Amino acid sequence: MDEAGRMRRHDETMTLIKNYLEQHGMSSTVQALDIERGKLPNLATFTSLLLGGNFEDAVTYFCQFQNEVSLASCHILYFIWRQLFSELLSMNNTIPTVDVESERAEVVKYVENQIQRDVALRSMFYPTIMEGQNRLQTLLEQSVNWQHRDCVHSTGFTSLLNEHHCQPPPANNNTDLNASSSRGRFDDGMIHEFGQPTQHSPSLEFTFDSDDANINELFDGLVVPSPFPKEVMNVLNLSHVTGMEFHPQLPLILVCTTSGEIKLFKLNASNYPNGKEFKIWKFKALSQELKDDFVKKERKTAGAVCVAWGSHGNNTNYAVGFCEGLVQTYNYTHDTPTKQHLEIEAHSGPVNDIVFYSSQGELKIVTCGDDKHIKAWNSSDGLVYWKLTHTAPLNSLALHQDGNKVQLFISDVFGSAIKPNIGYNGQLDGIPLLFPSDMNARLELKFSGDGKRLFYCGPGRLVEVDRVSFETRRSYNSVMNPQTKRMDICKNGYIAVGDEHSVKVWQLDNGEDYFTRICINNDRNFPECPMIKFNREGTLLAVVSLSHLRILANNDGKSLLADVDGGLPHSGRFSCFK
Structure with missing residues (x-):
């Protein structure tokens, strides 16, 4: 495999790990992984910055992952900056006091809607993985099941870290019966x-x-x-x-x-x-x-x-x-x-x-x-x-x-x-x-x-x-x-x-x-x-x-x-x- 293929496989592995962590509720670990790698965006991290009023950090976080500017991304940035200036004006008593939490929640709702509607943004925040199931865990289970497909009466494996040696299947005493079996003999049946x-x-x-x-x-x-x-x-x-x-x-x-x-x-x-x-x-x-x-x-x-x-x-x-x-x-x-x-x-x-x-x-x-x-x-x-x-x-x-x-x-x-x-x-x-x-x-x-x-x-x-x-x-x-x-x-x-x-x-x-x-x-x-x-x-x-x-x-x-x-x-x- 060439260098580009290895990098792609590495990125896919990290995506599966993030997906696993998210589905198991380990949001803080996901955010730490994002900060350390700085490569794949996380919607929860992005929205938490917005809800916390860290608008400049949210803009920086959003922009570092963009490959190209789109109309949807411009709308997102506009709404973020508008909310920032609205809160600054409210603090100086220039406009009436606003309900900050509800307005920030509306901004998050709008941002999430724009991400869902735009193909590029959706693929950025939602990598294509098998919907509805944990892809990493499924791959591990499939791999283990395949390795142990001939394990008939062993007690099973308890760890991925150690080798498990399948016991040979017991001798079949129904030789005559199996010899008369006709799987594949007919096309229909x-x-x-x-x-x-x-x-x-x-x-x-x-x-x-x-x-x-x-x-x-x-x-x-x-x-x-x-x-x-x-x-x-x-x-x-x-x-x-x-x-x-x-x-x-x-x-x-x-x-x-x-x-x-x-x-x-x-x-x-x-x-x-x-x-x-x-x-x-x-x-x-x-x-x-x-x-x-x-x-x-x-x-x-x-x-x-x-x-x-x-x-x-x-x-x-x-x-x-x-x-x-x-x-x-x-x-x-x-x-x-x-x-x-x-x-x-x-x-x-x-x-x-x-x-x-x-x-x-x-x-x-x-x-x-x-x-x-x-x-x-x-x-x-x-x-x-x-x-x-x-x-x-x-x-x-x-x-x-x-x-x-x-x-x-x-x-x-x-x-x-x-x-x-x-x-x-x-x-x-x-x-x-x-x-x-x-x-x-x-x-x-x-x-x-x-x-x-x-x-x-x-x-x-x-x-x-x-x-x-x-x-x-x-x-x-x-x-x-x-x-x-x-x-x-x-x-x-x-x-x-x-x-x-x-x-x-x-x-x-x-x-x-x-x-x-x-x-x-x-x-x-x-x-x-x-x-x-x-x-x-x-x-x-x-x-x-x-x-x-x-x-x-x-x-x-x-x-x-x-x-x-x-x-x-x-x-x-x-x-x-x-």
């Missing part, structure tokens, strides 16, 4: 593995070469959880799926995509799915900022991020959240499955998750987003019911309702979980609790079907935690690096994670860590972390690949998918709505 939760040591594998093949006979003589949905019943032609949710009772699945399309598949009928492309319903009702953004970028679409079903009495609604902060809701009936209802400008930035609950005789919609807000909305008129602001962008919602009792957990992008206290009238009551995590990464939260157990999933961990203390109750091993929307729990006691080009399944009440692995090899580029979703009863499982959505079923699921004429749906019978 599904593989099931059963064994201890080791990262790269499959035990027993089976393959079959058809999506709708009956694989029950392959499991004769093995202890397999028979209620688990393991037969592929439908293959839907879909790509770029960002969210999906089964209807609470009916054989319907709601899907959204990166292009903003909404598709509603009726799984026990042969007709095409109902679908909608993204369209703004009431452009004039949007905020001026969002209008300008759509007009300036000549955007006609917005990517969909998440979907959710909600029902109260005889009313069933579903909602779709978009990356531009909009939420659109629909009233569902058999005759009018895509009847438009509400369009809400819910957040500034993407709507990351949506859930429903019932309160005071109607449905409430709860949303969270990158703007650090959690909001509950009346589903009838779209008015805000309650609102909570956090200190970091928000990622995932987990809600369970039992009568008037509502449990809600929210996770932020750094792995902390928040528990708002929702009273019996459905509104916020009291100060929310905050549960810090050592993950520093986006977590996905899920309640068990009865609401008595809480789980979270993130890089390298699938954990059941106590709902009060958030302390670990049980860890499920062999989870590598799943993304959000890759973990789900069903009512009949299974938890599944899309990870390592497969779906890993555990029985919740099985004391041992045996798991089942399902690998679908039909797509040449089956994703590393496939998106998955159970229906409520656990009779159906949806698995997303790059170009297909497969619906797997158990015996009860097959009955649910039976056609009106008594037949079963055939693989590939559905095509994409156009």
